[in-house]
Amino acid sequence: EPEVTQTPSHQVTQMGQEVILRCVPISNHLYFYWYRQILGQKVEFLVSFYNNEISEKSEIFDDQFSVERPDGSNFTLKIRSTKLEDSAMYFCASGDQPQHFGDGTRLSIL
């Protein structure tokens, strides 16, 4: 069964550094998402992407965040200047009904 794959599984970064989280959605899916889960808290929506543009974003998704689908395959989330509070599990999802999730990238900001 096709699945969403995310790399890396764990990323450790110094505060203030840029980080890029990568996702390969399921190939025939048209809708892509990033969600975040701070340890011990619920999963929160960050951004959705459709037809090569952002279709919706939450208040968490500020100017420090950006998304790209550079080559029609990968779907990336970039955080320009990381903060301690960006430490979380980041999930990529694709699809519509239902959304299929990747295994997540654990981001640790030091």
Added chain:
Amino acid sequence: AQTVTQSQPEMSVQEAETVTLSCTYDTSESDYYLFWYKQPPSRQMILVIRQEAYKQQNATENRFSVNFQKAAKSFSLKISDSQLGDAAMYFCAYRISYQTGANNLFFGTGTRLTVIP
């Protein structure tokens, strides 16, 4: 605004017994989808079951079934014949159905289910 509430932070069940996890939601929409996702210690998010709001019949998937009460805005998950592998965090989630483009999920805070051998 759409909100999803799971009032049971933790639940436990004896192996082979049945357990029900509660979920309520708030929406002004009439057409939407509801989901239960399972998150084992490995932290994956695995879809367990989904329900379309326009369908009166409760969804079932093997040992998993829901009790969908639209008027009460309630969507509980029943796990029958519980197995050790069912131990996980369970999240209830909601999304609107009619908007074009990508529709994000709203999640509850989760219920941690422990299965006792």
